Amino acid sequence: MTLASTRVSGLSSEVGKAVTVRGWITTVRSSGKVAFLVLRDGTGLLQCVLVKSAVTQDVWDRFAQLSLETSVAVTGDVRADARAPGGYELGVTDLAIVGTSPLDYPIQPKEHGIDFLLDHRHLWLRSPRQRAIATIRSELEQGIQDFFYQRDFLRVDTPILTAAIGERSGLFSTEYFDEGSAYLAQTGQLYGEAAAAAWGKIYTFGPTFRAEKSKTRRHLTEFWMIEPEVAWNDSNDNMKLQEQFVSYLVQRALEKRSAELTELERDLTKLEGIKPPFPRLEYTEAIDILHRKGSTTPWGDDLGAEDESLIVADYDLPVFVMNYPKEAKAFYMKENPADPRTVLCDDLLAPEGYGEMIGGSQREDDYDRLLKRIIEEGLDPAAYEWYLDLRRYGTFVHAGFGLGLERTIAWICGLPHLREAIAFPRMMHRLRP
Amino acid sequence: MTLASTRVSGLSSEVGKAVTVRGWITTVRSSGKVAFLVLRDGTGLLQCVLVKSAVTQDVWDRFAQLSLETSVAVTGDVRADARAPGGYELGVTDLAIVGTSPLDYPIQPKEHGIDFLLDHRHLWLRSPRQRAIATIRSELEQGIQDFFYQRDFLRVDTPILTAAIGERSGLFSTEYFDEGSAYLAQTGQLYGEAAAAAWGKIYTFGPTFRAEKSKTRRHLTEFWMIEPEVAWNDSNDNMKLQEQFVSYLVQRALEKRSAELTELERDLTKLEGIKPPFPRLEYTEAIDILHRKGSTTPWGDDLGAEDESLIVADYDLPVFVMNYPKEAKAFYMKENPADPRTVLCDDLLAPEGYGEMIGGSQREDDYDRLLKRIIEEGLDPAAYEWYLDLRRYGTFVHAGFGLGLERTIAWICGLPHLREAIAFPRMMHRLRP
Numbered sequence: 001m002t003l004a005s006t007r008v009s010g011l012s013s014e015v016g017k018a019v020t021v022r023g024w025i026t027t028v029r030s031s032g033k034v035a036f037l038v039l040r041d042g043t044g045l046l047q048c049v050l051v052k053s054a055v056t057q058d059v060w061d062r063f064a065q066l067s068l069e070t071s072v073a074v075t076g077d078v079r080a081d082a083r084a085p086g087g088y089e090l091g092v093t094d095l096a097i098v099g100t101s102p103l104d105y106p107i108q109p110k111e112h113g114i115d116f117l118l119d120h121r122h123l124w125l126r127s128p129r130q131r132a133i134a135t136i137r138s139e140l141e142q143g144i145q146d147f148f149y150q151r152d153f154l155r156v157d158t159p160i161l162t163a164a165i166g167e168r169s170g171l172f173s174t175e176y177f178d179e180g181s182a183y184l185a186q187t188g189q190l191y192g193e194a195a196a197a198a199w200g201k202i203y204t205f206g207p208t209f210r211a212e213k214s215k216t217r218r219h220l221t222e223f224w225m226i227e228p229e230v231a232w233n234d235s236n237d238n239m240k241l242q243e244q245f246v247s248y249l250v251q252r253a254l255e256k257r258s259a260e261l262t263e264l265e266r267d268l269t270k271l272e273g274i275k276p277p278f279p280r281l282e283y284t285e286a287i288d289i290l291h292r293k294g295s296t297t298p299w300g301d302d303l304g305a306e307d308e309s310l311i312v313a314d315y316d317l318p319v320f321v322m323n324y325p326k327e328a329k330a331f332y333m334k335e336n337p338a339d340p341r342t343v344l345c346d347d348l349l350a351p352e353g354y355g356e357m358i359g360g361s362q363r364e365d366d367y368d369r370l371l372k373r374i375i376e377e378g379l380d381p382a383a384y385e386w387y388l389d390l391r392r393y394g395t396f397v398h399a400g401f402g403l404g405l406e407r408t409i410a411w412i413c414g415l416p417h418l419r420e421a422i423a424f425p426r427m428m429h430r431l432r433p
Numbered sequence: 434m435t436l437a438s439t440r441v442s443g444l445s446s447e448v449g450k451a452v453t454v455r456g457w458i459t460t461v462r463s464s465g466k467v468a469f470l471v472l473r474d475g476t477g478l479l480q481c482v483l484v485k486s487a488v489t490q491d492v493w494d495r496f497a498q499l500s501l502e503t504s505v506a507v508t509g510d511v512r513a514d515a516r517a518p519g520g521y522e523l524g525v526t527d528l529a530i531v532g533t534s535p536l537d538y539p540i541q542p543k544e545h546g547i548d549f550l551l552d553h554r555h556l557w558l559r560s561p562r563q564r565a566i567a568t569i570r571s572e573l574e575q576g577i578q579d580f581f582y583q584r585d586f587l588r589v590d591t592p593i594l595t596a597a598i599g600e601r602s603g604l605f606s607t608e609y610f611d612e613g614s615a616y617l618a619q620t621g622q623l624y625g626e627a628a629a630a631a632w633g634k635i636y637t638f639g640p641t642f643r644a645e646k647s648k649t650r651r652h653l654t655e656f657w658m659i660e661p662e663v664a665w666n667d668s669n670d671n672m673k674l675q676e677q678f679v680s681y682l683v684q685r686a687l688e689k690r691s692a693e694l695t696e697l698e699r700d701l702t703k704l705e706g707i708k709p710p711f712p713r714l715e716y717t718e719a720i721d722i723l724h725r726k727g728s729t730t731p732w733g734d735d736l737g738a739e740d741e742s743l744i745v746a747d748y749d750l751p752v753f754v755m756n757y758p759k760e761a762k763a764f765y766m767k768e769n770p771a772d773p774r775t776v777l778c779d780d781l782l783a784p785e786g787y788g789e790m791i792g793g794s795q796r797e798d799d800y801d802r803l804l805k806r807i808i809e810e811g812l813d814p815a816a817y818e819w820y821l822d823l824r825r826y827g828t829f830v831h832a833g834f835g836l837g838l839e840r841t842i843a844w845i846c847g848l849p850h851l852r853e854a855i856a857f858p859r860m861m862h863r864l865r866p
Contacts (some may be wrong), residue, residue: 005665005716007585007633009585021667022664022829024630024827024829027575041633041664042629042630042631042632042633042634042664043585043632043633043634052435068486069826069827070827071827071828071829081606098828098829098830099798099824099826099827099828099829100827101825101826101827102825102826105826108631111438120819121821122624122627122819122820122822122823123627123822123826124628125627125630125631125632130631131631131632134628134631135587135632137528137562137588137590138587138588138589141578141588142578142582142588143579145574145575149575152442152476154567154568154571154577155570155571155574156567156571156856157570157640157657157855157856158856158857159655159856159857159859160593160640160642160655161605161642161654161655161859161864162618162864163864163865172594172607172608172609173608174605174606174607174609174617175605175606176605176864177644177699177861177862178862179862179864182605182864184593184607184617191555191856191857191866194555194556194558194866195558195567195856196475197475197558197559198455198475198556198558198559198563198564198567199475199476199568200440200474200475200476201475201476206639207593207639207640209593209594211610221594222592222593222594231455231474231475232438232455305460315857322797334619365532368562374696386553386555386865386866387555387866389553389555389556391532392534392535393502393532393534393535393538393556394457394458394502394503394504394531394532394533394534395504395531395532396455396457396504396531396532397531412743422590423589423590423591423592423624423628424591424592424624426592426594428610429610429611429612431594431595431596431609431612431615432596432819433596433624433627433819433820
């Protein structure tokens with residue numbers, strides 16, 4: 001046990017050498033003379049081979065004590081073997097048990113109900129499927145940072161605890177010392193706009209919260225959003241940035257994490273063609289199409305999940321639906337000069353029925369119009385004084401959007417429900433573990 | 434105004450061409466025949482020159498209407514000029530006012546009190562100093578991601594809304610549907626440990642919360658933490674990772690953001706030498722040194738801010754103080770076999786009196802000892818069932834740490850108070866804007 005320990009992902013440089021690898025047992029089998037165990041260590045899987053005649057009786061006896069998720073330190077010689085998972089195999093000379101794993105280990109290689117799995121999320125994460133999703137999520141998160149860093153955006157961390165807020169319903173609140181209630185942010189956008197006036201091109205990357213009693217597969221109460229905001233971008237620039245961003249993420253996943261996508265049995269051909277430009281439909285046009293397809297959603301309403309699925313069914317790309325009616329969208333969106341019943345905004349709908357991935361808009365930059373909308377919506381103008389200041393002092397054309405990370409992951413990974421797209425999902429009836 | 438618009442940072446490729454640049458007025462001056470304005474657009478500063486005889490009377494009149502933070506679109510020819518800020522100058526042919534800025538713009542080029550500045554944080558962000566800090570923060574955030582990505586760590590987003598929690602006092606709480614109270618996470622560590630068992634090497638990067646009635650310059654109620662957790666790392670490995678990480682961040686700031694550090698008048702020589710290894714002091718040793726220096730802190734207590742300053746005064750590097758008494762630290766830290774009164778942990782103290790940047794430890798991996806500590810601390814074992822599972826099923830040596838982002842930024846930038854290290858700081862009396 002005095003050898004330096006190695007991770008499974010680092011074995012390619014250790015062929016022909018003796019190493020110790022530590023990890024957890026996933027499978028064991030034995031013929032009586034030769035025994036095999038497969039170890040996972042978080043970086044990969046390693047098949048280890050014990051030949052009874054080549055190891056001590058102690059080591060052989062220890063093999064018999066192994067169970068699912070026993071943690072071990074295995075010492076042996078690294079051999080290249082194309083048939084082995086990962087391409088390497090360990091010829092075992094020593095085996096030490098670090099931590100036993102009782103036979104009641106909850107997650108066995110069989111079907112479990114979803115509530116059971118979520119109750120044991122801390123262990124469920126160890127499965128190959130969950131590891132693949134986590135790896136893709138992490139890759140996309142790096143990709144998000146890289147995309148904006150390469151384009152000279154500053155990352156800005158907007159506050160979670162807020163007094164003034166962008167949307168009103170479905171707020172979590174907490175007592176904040178002598179300041180009254182604080183609300184958990186549903187968006188960082190309003191702060192992002194202040195930062196865009198200061199620094200030109202910015203993005204946020206953080207958790208956001210919705211206290212909505214929704215039980216659909218597309219909703220979490222806590223989810224991560226990425227919200228770029230760009231000074232001098234209009235709605236058209238905004239959609240261009242969105243299609244570049246989404247395409248970059250998809251291509252990055254394909255380039256770096258095709259093994260994990262394949263583990264998830266994702267149809268890669270559905271992702272390979274995701275490149276700009278994405279089709280654009282005016283809201284009014286979308287309503288016409290929906291009516292032809294039998295939807296009864298009236299002009300003026302936001303589109304529901306079924307409507308979104310009907311729209312995207314005609315395309316292999318994400319689809320922009322743009323310029324919604326004012327009453328269906330938030331107060332801060334800029335009135336559309338070409339049709340003042342509508343605002344300059346877009347929803348980007350994922351293909352294959354995965355729903356709205358992005359909501360974006362050009363922001364109202366006219367002081368008087370913005371104040372009027374705040375009052376119309378029944379919001380307190382005093383709470384938005386600082387936000388109005390951005391129009392009072394050197395107002396500027398600007399636009400931004402929010403990408404929902406879990407929805408994007410669900411689409412790219414092909415997950416039927418958002419709950420697998422984050423390590424510890426939070427839903428209406430799910431606060432544990 | 435039909436020319437493509439350019440950002441100040443992109444002017445180097447536009448020399449000799451006519452461009453339009455949009456931004457905000459920072460200074461104006463005029464001799465009566467020649468007028469100068471300096472524009473900021475978030476990416477840099479640009480000096481623009483108007484010659485009265487070369488522009489229309491309308492343009493010349495518009496110049497006279499400019500005030501601090503007026504937003505404008507300036508068109509002209511790009512010239513290289515070593516004397517100009519940024520190295521380029523614009524010979525103006527047209528000037529359009531986008532948004533006026535009343536003369537009551539709150540932040541003038543004079544001294545303002547800190548409460549006034551914080552009340553106007555949304556505008557204060559526009560100052561060169563705040564831009565420099567934000568740029569360094571963004572660079573460090575990219576550096577944090579890059580450091581771990583290059584080392585094959587998975588990023589994991591641990592929940593903010595939690596039922597079980599790592600430390601007990603100073604919690605913000607909110608009603609969570611029918612599930613009772615949810616608490617805003619003070620740490621993602623416990624979840625990080627589950628993820629480390631699943632995926633080997635992980636880190637978190639998110640906001641954390643402390644509802645502490647603290648008014649010191651070292652505390653925020655909402656701050657960002659980076660928490661790596663590594664399977665099979667012991668306390669020694671853990672400290673090695675910390676010193677590599679911190680050194681990487683400092684060297685990255687120096688390499689990429691020396692202009693911004695210079696804007697902040699940071700003494701770069703204090704940062705240049707920050708490289709591993711960092712000195713290590715046993716807690717017991719540190720107490721002896723403190724007593725020789727006149728401190729009366731008894732063995733058994735955590736070190737206060739003054740003690741930390743006394744310790745680091747002897748060094749030009751961050752200093753590890755390791756293996757604190759059990760009663761001064763959290764329940765999850767592993768008992769030190771060499772001195773069971775203490776635990777295998779470390780605090781990393783920043784140089785120059787900036788205080789504790791990191792707290793880390795090897796985690797208790799023995800089921801019975803951990804359960805005993807949970808009970809001793811008066812915590813409810815039922816709430817920690819899932820956390821105990823990590824010791825029940827294949828326990829593993831592991832260690833991790835939490836780096837406080839704002840403290841690290843404050844040190845690297847040389848900021849006397851954490852409130853400038855984040856765009857919209859949250860403190861006991863500060864929830865707005």
